[in-house]
Amino acid sequence: MKLWGGRFTKEEDQLVHNFNESLSFDQKFYKQDIQGSIAHVKMLEKQKIISTKEREQIIQGLETIQNDIESGKLVFDKESEDIHSFVEAHLIERIGNAGKKLHTGRSRNDQVALDMKLYIREELMETDALLKTLLGSLLNVMENNTETFMPGFTHLQKAQPITLAHHFGAYFEMFKRDRSRLHDIYKRMNYCPLGAGALAGTTYPLDREYTAKLLDFYGPTLNSMDSVSDRDYLIEYLSALSIIMMHLSRFCEEICIWNSNEYRFVNIDDSYSTGSSIMPQKKNPDIAELIRGKTGRVYGALISILTTMKGLPLAYNKDMQEDKELPFDAIDTVKSSLMLFTGMIDTMTFNTDIMEASTKHGFTNATDAADYLVNHGVPFRDAHGIVGKLVLFCEEKGIALDDMTLEEYQAISPVFQKDIYDAIRLDTCVDKRLTIGAPSPKTMQEVIEIYKDYLK
Ligand code: ARG
Numbered sequence: 381m382k383l384w385g386g387r388f389t390k391e392e393d394q395l396v397h398n399f400n401e402s403l404s405f406d407q408k409f410y411k412q413d414i415q416g417s418i419a420h421v422k423m424l425e426k427q428k429i430i431s432t433k434e435r436e437q438i439i440q441g442l443e444t445i446q447n448d449i450e451s452g453k454l455v456f457d458k459e460s461e462d463i464h465s466f467v468e469a470h471l472i473e474r475i476g477n478a479g480k481k482l483h484t485g486r487s488r489n490d491q492v493a494l495d496m497k498l499y500i501r502e503e504l505m506e507t508d509a510l511l512k513t514l515l516g517s518l519l520n521v522m523e524n525n526t527e528t529f530m531p532g533f534t535h536l537q538k539a540q541p542i543t544l545a546h547h548f549g550a551y552f553e554m555f556k557r558d559r560s561r562l563h564d565i566y567k568r569m570n571y572c573p574l575g576a577g578a579l580a581g582t583t584y585p586l587d588r589e590y591t592a593k594l595l596d597f598y599g600p601t602l603n604s605m606d607s608v609s610d611r612d613y614l615i616e617y618l619s620a621l622s623i624i625m626m627h628l629s630r631f632c633e634e635i636c637i638w639n640s641n642e643y644r645f646v647n648i649d650d651s652y653s654t655g656s657s658i659m660p661q662k663k664n665p666d667i668a669e670l671i672r673g674k675t676g677r678v679y680g681a682l683i684s685i686l687t688t689m690k691g692l693p694l695a696y697n698k699d700m701q702e703d704k705e706l707p708f709d710a711i712d713t714v715k716s717s718l719m720l721f722t723g724m725i726d727t728m729t730f731n732t733d734i735m736e737a738s739t740k741h742g743f744t745n746a747t748d749a750a751d752y753l754v755n756h757g758v759p760f761r762d763a764h765g766i767v768g769k770l771v772l773f774c775e776e777k778g779i780a781l782d783d784m785t786l787e788e789y790q791a792i793s794p795v796f797q798k799d800i801y802d803a804i805r806l807d808t809c810v811d812k813r814l815t816i817g818a819p820s821p822k823t824m825q826e827v828i829e830i831y832k833d834y835l836k
Contacts, residue, residue: 382461382465383461383464383465383468383483383488397461400461400698401460401461401462402461402462402463402701402704403456403457403460403461403462403463403465403466404456405704405705405708406462406463406492406495406704407456407463407466408499408704408708409463409495409496409498409499410446410449410463410466410467411446412494412495412498412499412502413463413464413467413491413495414442414443414445414446414467415498415595416491416494416495416498416574416595417438417442417467417482417491418439418442418443419574419591419594419595420482420485420486420574420591421435421438421439421442421482422435422439422590422591422594423586423587423590423591423594424481424484424485424584424586426587426590427584427585427586427587429484429485429584429585430478430481430484433478434478434481437475437478437479438471438475438478438479438481438482440475441471441474441475441478441479442467442471444474445467445470445471445474454470462488462492463495464488464491464492464495468482468483484584485575485577485582485584485586486574486575486577486582487576487577487578487579487608489576489577489578489579489608489695489696490573490574490575490576490577490578490604490607490608491574493573493574493576493607493608493609493610494572494573494574494595496611496614496703496704497569497572497573497613498595500569500613500614500617501566501569501570503617503711503715504562504565504566504617505566506715507562507620507621507624507711507714507715507718508559508562508563510715510718510719510722511555511558511559511562511624511718512559512835513718513722514555514718514721514722514725515552515555515556515559515831515835516835517722517725517726518548518549518551518552518555518725519552519828519831519832519835520726521544521545521548521725521730522544522545522548522549522552522824522828522831523545523828524545525543525544525545525548525730525732526543526545526821526824526825526828527543527807527810527821528543528544528545528730528732528735528736529541529542529543529735529736529739529806529807529810530542530543530544530547530645530735530736530738530739531735531738531739531742531744532546532547532744532819536637537742538738538739538741538742538743538744539744540744540745540747540809541739541744541745541806541809541810541819542810542819543810543819543821543824544730544732544735545819545821545824545828546818546819546824549824549827549831551627551631552831554627555624555627556834558620558623558624558627561620561623562617562620565613565616565617565620568612568613568616569612569613569616570597570598571592571597571598571599571600571601571602572588572591572592572595572597572599572600572601573600573601573607573608573610574588574591574592574595574600575588575591575600575604576601576604576605576607576608577604577608578608578695578696579604579605579608579609579694579695579696580604580605581604588600604695605694605695606694606695608695608696609692609694609695609696609697609700611685611689611700611703614685614703614707615682615685615686615689617707618678618681618682618685618707618710619682621678621682621710621711621714622675622678622679622682624714624718625671625674625675625678625679625713625714625717626675628671628672628675628717628718628721629671629672629675631721632665632668632669632671632672632721633668633672635648635665635668635724635728636665636668636669636672639665639668643734643738644731644734645730645731645734645735645738646728646729646730646731647728647729647730647731648663648665648667648668648724648727648728649724649727649728649729650663651727652667652720652723652724652727652728653665653666653667654666667720667721667724668724671717671720671721674713674717677709677710677713678710678713678714680706680710681706681707681709681710682710684702684706685702685703685706685707688700688702688703736806739806740780740782740806741780743771743774743780743781744809745781745782745804745805745806745809746767746770746771746781748803748804748808748809748812749767749770749781749800749803749804750763750764750766750767751763751803752796752800752803752804753766753767753793753795753796756795757795758793758795766792766793769792770784770789770792773788773792781804782801782804782805786798786800
């Protein structure tokens, strides 16, 4: 059924219908559509715009429609234009005249604005919950690995020794920021557009405060033109989702590297790996690669809606129907990525011996050797030069700084004494990094306590 047949003399072309319809994808928020209608109808009755009997009939009708959709008794047809027409048509079919009053004082423009907001608000909270679960998994790894040494990298070159807990802590910070971004969006978006009408409000004495409250909003939006054409919250959400995917993708990239034959820092569990159809020895990190790959399509959804919105005059334009398919796909992609990533972390094992051995090679303690000289009165720039010479010497002999004899040290600088060996030991290098945010087990422990509190 069409909601707007009155002024038309010809049937809609089939191709036009197919191109114009949105039921195939906006059926996703049938629940929110019905929820919004129920609030609207309660308000209409409170304002004496419809009778109590009509309110009861409508609400009951809407509830049976929802039940029938959920039980599979009512299926989405190919004729309805969108979820709003679908629900209204079935309501009228079921309860007759009272159903025709549902849309009093409302337009599909404020209706769809409300449905989208309710849907995004729920999805946003779900994303937040998934992030929280992931943070719990990261914290678990951190607690068990404050003394698991591994090389920290810059330029993908070994730089200074850190711990596995410290490395995971970096991602803990990222996903923590992602959550706080979601909380910000929630605060900004949580105002109700219902009652804005097509664009200019209505002449009915609607109580917008009341519907806003029924639907758990802070209050009604304050400009009806903006209310029906605002999709900022969706753009903000997609941008937060893009940043989440960027973080996941960086982590996945590291996991692919750590899982490579050359590194062997981690073993991805069999249940999160796949094999090759031709090479029997292969165990591939497909899940990490796929999450890294899917990041592109989430960015795509963000760029798409930004581009759709940029040329739109006020107020509603049909272009805005494009706010659904790609965003919905992006939301589902992020949710499954977060779930799978968390599962992969929970089941992954760490080859801590290999990590530690790798830290011992590659001169990750060179900075500490220079700091030793500084502590003995050598200016840092000179110390840097002296240790450069040590590294060159070691590279030629194929040994580590720890393997040089004291004579060899003193041949390059007489400042070195026997205590140099203690000063450049792996645990010393890490233990001495005591400023807050640094990797020493002591500071990591303090940070872990803060994170535990945060997750409570
Ligand atoms: N399916 C439409 C959308 O998603 C619903 C709003 C239709 N409003 C209109 N004036 N045609 O945007």
